[in-house]
Amino acid sequence: MFKKVLIANRGEIAVRVIRACREMGIASVAVFSEVDRAALHVSKADEAYPIGPAAARESYLNIAKILDVARKSGAEAVHPGYGFLSENAQFARACADAGIKFIGPPASAMELMGSKTRARTAMQAAGVPMVPGSARGLTVAEAEALAGKIGFPVMIKAAAGGGGKGMRLVRNAAELKPAFETAQSEALRAFNDDEVYLEKLIENPRHIEIQVLGDEHGNVVYLGERECSVQRRHQKVIEEAPSAIVDEEMRRKMGGVAVQAAKSAGYTNAGTVEFLVDTARNFYFLEMNTRLQVEHPVTELVTGLDLVHLQLRIAAGEKLPFKQEDVRLRGHAIECRIYAEDPENNFFPSPGKITRLMRPSGPGVREDSGVYEGWTVPLDYDPMLSKLVAYAPDRAAAIARMRRALDEYFIGGIKSNLPLFRRILEHPDFAAARIDTGFLDRLLSAQPEISASGNGLSDIAAIAAALFAATAPQKNGQSGARPEPARHEELSAWKRVARAEGLRNE
Amino acid sequence: MFKKVLIANRGEIAVRVIRACREMGIASVAVFSEVDRAALHVSKADEAYPIGPAAARESYLNIAKILDVARKSGAEAVHPGYGFLSENAQFARACADAGIKFIGPPASAMELMGSKTRARTAMQAAGVPMVPGSARGLTVAEAEALAGKIGFPVMIKAAAGGGGKGMRLVRNAAELKPAFETAQSEALRAFNDDEVYLEKLIENPRHIEIQVLGDEHGNVVYLGERECSVQRRHQKVIEEAPSAIVDEEMRRKMGGVAVQAAKSAGYTNAGTVEFLVDTARNFYFLEMNTRLQVEHPVTELVTGLDLVHLQLRIAAGEKLPFKQEDVRLRGHAIECRIYAEDPENNFFPSPGKITRLMRPSGPGVREDSGVYEGWTVPLDYDPMLSKLVAYAPDRAAAIARMRRALDEYFIGGIKSNLPLFRRILEHPDFAAARIDTGFLDRLLSAQPEISASGNGLSDIAAIAAALFAATAPQKNGQSGARPEPARHEELSAWKRVARAEGLRNE
């Protein structure tokens, strides 16, 4: 096993991998940008080195700097986490050239799957069912032509994309050009690659994905599915395992296809094959993510396995310690992605200082967090703060448990999407698992219930507001009803960062 | 299912049950003594009512007051937790008389098992293997006679006892009388009953217990074993499931005996049959605990079940939702009991204000806590703060995970036994599962390693001490190296409580 591993990431996933290293007796090396000196992954790691300014391109996306740290620190392997360089084949090759093990699939498999267009071609060849669309990057003109042929609505997607970035839904010809250009510029920013392609939109599909795991001795297994249909702007918001509509037979079929896809790509280590599932439960290949997924914990809870431990063991050359028939699903797990964003205001990011953090715990509650009370969330990166996961014997109990956990969760100082989850989990369609990728947008467009309900709680709120004001001076600034100073402080902090941002982009 | 349940307890177990109620849509009613107004279980419950002074006999052991609250609040059932009234048959009867469901076994079974002496007789009749000793309460004279006959060392135990209270080890005749009297007075204080009996001591035994669960329709199942051999003065410190020495066949045998014992006692709901296991893996009936155990979480993690949910469903008259053959163990779980006590000073209780609380989280970590940062731990009750549980695919991984979790755990302001767990988990005998009920005492009597190790960390500590001092004024009192005010504050707080204590006992 490796003696030292560098984690080329930040936030909760960096902490997640550092914890796995600690548990396996592996020394962990963190890297951090200027705005992340006080970040949790820096203090949790055994070693930590600065790699430059806040802008990801100059730090977390900077291959040369990261490899330099790996060499200097004597790390034998690099774990890329998700996002950033995790699906960058060039980085994987650079690691290999530097004699450092990249913890993930071979660069060739990443390149194949990393380009959605090449992946489509390969999967089509392998007989995997596909959604109609273009198998390669397009110009605006070509896109308009193809869209006319297969008919609206269509999706525009970044070939190098993922996580909804550089992705746009187009309902009619008029929308196409601006959407196409926004997608291109977003793709360029996010992935340094503005190639985009086009696909027919499957109406009311579910997003269901299969976790695969392959060692470097030709063994590949699937670890069941994840239901990820609750999305906003193609960003997953809630994931669960298993899916309510997947039975043993469908699981075997999808799993078989996923393993087939992985093997045909010479895939190793952890990966995910994403499918769109239509209302008749037909599934279409969407893409393969050649990395650990954000939502991997729900699979860990229902299988009892630890995917990061397994990633490290596979990368170290070990054989898979179990066979397909040993994999058994038990119970039900749900994950909520907690973001620093304001659900009551278009989900705009809400960076700033976390003045209060009260975390849920107790039976069946797991939290993978990247933040702590007193930390200031920078606005330079993805605003995900934490992942809250609930496990219980069945789906209804898991939902009830998640609601309990959300009741215990409190984040003060910044806006978060915690209130959104309550709305979702209370929704009868979610309870009945009547969900598709449009579920959340429909829910959001509906009128939210007025919060000042007639249950007398508003009386309590009124009294409490007065009590907070009355006790404010005796307490620290955050607790009193004295928004002006707090607000000013935050704003000026933001101003500094915003200026830095401005300078950076001049 | 019940609409409203009263929890006749405090601390982490009250919070645990309140959480289960919340998850099942049941309104929860908390009760609290004068010193517990700010306790976590009060703010987590839907309703909360004061039941008198700090002294347990005037509050948490006061049947009349608790039933009065139950009636006033309209609670249909009472969950007793563990300790306090949980094994008090008189309380169970009083509930029944008041038309309130007691969530636990019938009073008759509690009486039988609650008196260790009667239990011995019954179990002997049922053919359960027993340790030699007296089957009834003794006088000092009788005890001395019997001890002479079966030979030292012997154990003196409170007939109504549990959790090590009113229990003493006697190695020779001279020690017997004082130990006998201390045990009696402790038993009187703790259980209002000074009956004590005597048993031959099995040298280097393991303490292994079987969780049983019975519904009110005649179905009883066992949920595997718990290894509880790591004890200090007969108080469990670490528990795990499964036990390293129990294989499928031994599990079936012990489980069968436990179910037999439960059935012969007309037992329902959750219970635990405790066994002593000698070096030849023979097991002897020790006692049956007619309540939920502190250590129930390790069983929940390896079975995937929720015992408190099941307790509530059983009490509501439901049938067990599964059969014995459906119960499967997966993975390994370890629990550490975190106490406010000083392992470097004879484990003396360390009440006071929790000035800082940093909690572990992430994969496989569960915490059932009854405290929060800023709360002052009263000295009136058992000093357990929290239960930390780690789950992983196998025992070695679970130990590594627990060590990682302990590294993340920090309690400031009071002493805790956190450092003890590191010593235990690092011990080669524990790693090899070479443990018996004497393991911890042997470890404690051995010389602990000097903390100022030559690894250069002491340099860091020295620098940090200076930095804390230098930065103290800019921070709040707790963070700076300004012990005087903090210390004084705590002492005076203690003084107040101590005086109250004094007055109370006048």
Added chain:
Amino acid sequence: MIYEVTIAGKSYRVELQRSARGWQCKLDGRELPVDVTAAQSGVLSLLLNGRSYEVKQEIAGTDTNIVVGNERFAVSLRDPRSFRSRRSAGGGDQGVKKINAPMPGKIVRLLAAEGSAVQAGQSVIVIEAMKMQNELKAPKTGVVKKIIVAEGAAVDAGQTLAEVE
């Protein structure tokens, strides 16, 4: 102390008095036997007629919310020492409506020129923060009266970016 608290348009008069036995509290003139304990800073435990309420105060940016159990109330409070009113950033009642930056970020693109006609809901400005682009839409149908920022500019939360008339 007397406070005027407004929640969802309804206003409450809260009278507080510290006594030996804690806080005496009147809501709109009626005495309430509320038992208050400050568990942690920013968190209160209230007992009222046996019901237990864990109440938290949320101050984020320009808003103050009071969270009771799992219900969230936007409050504005007038007290002896401070006054604050809560009005949405996009406010203003005349024919002119402003487009304000809802968070600090960077202007990526301007989709409409000064003087051009826009439909309500039409995208006017693209702003980026935390690597997500968001389109700011016209608050009303009309004409873009002013564009106050340039592409590439860094802006603060609440800063006015454009006006539609």
Added chain:
Amino acid sequence: MIYEVTIAGKSYRVELQRSARGWQCKLDGRELPVDVTAAQSGVLSLLLNGRSYEVKQEIAGTDTNIVVGNERFAVSLRDPRSFRSRRSAGGGDQGVKKINAPMPGKIVRLLAAEGSAVQAGQSVIVIEAMKMQNELKAPKTGVVKKIIVAEGAAVDAGQTLAEVE
């Protein structure tokens, strides 16, 4: 600022100076390129030659510990503003040894009378706190010179209960 820190008998001289780039630090005269960030109150993140240390300060009762990673160091510190020494409560070097209450609690029973002879380790006093009884033992073989408390008395942490000579 100059501090003298003592850990396990070894004493360290720490010189600190605040500069624009954070803290300048000298340990026993040698310059250390330590990078300090106060993550949370009572918690420091130190980077020294690439190694990351999460350091916490523990103040409980009469002791101050510094926790580095998972190692715990009892420290005593002499600085310009305060002085404190750490000595075990049972201290004292003459023939007389004290039995002190290690925590606040209540005296349940006295097992030896003034003037009676006791063996080292023999139980002299039973104290109860948090419903656990603990026997306080004679620190040395000798004679009980004084018993300062009565059964039933409430005592504070550190209070002297008896003396053995």
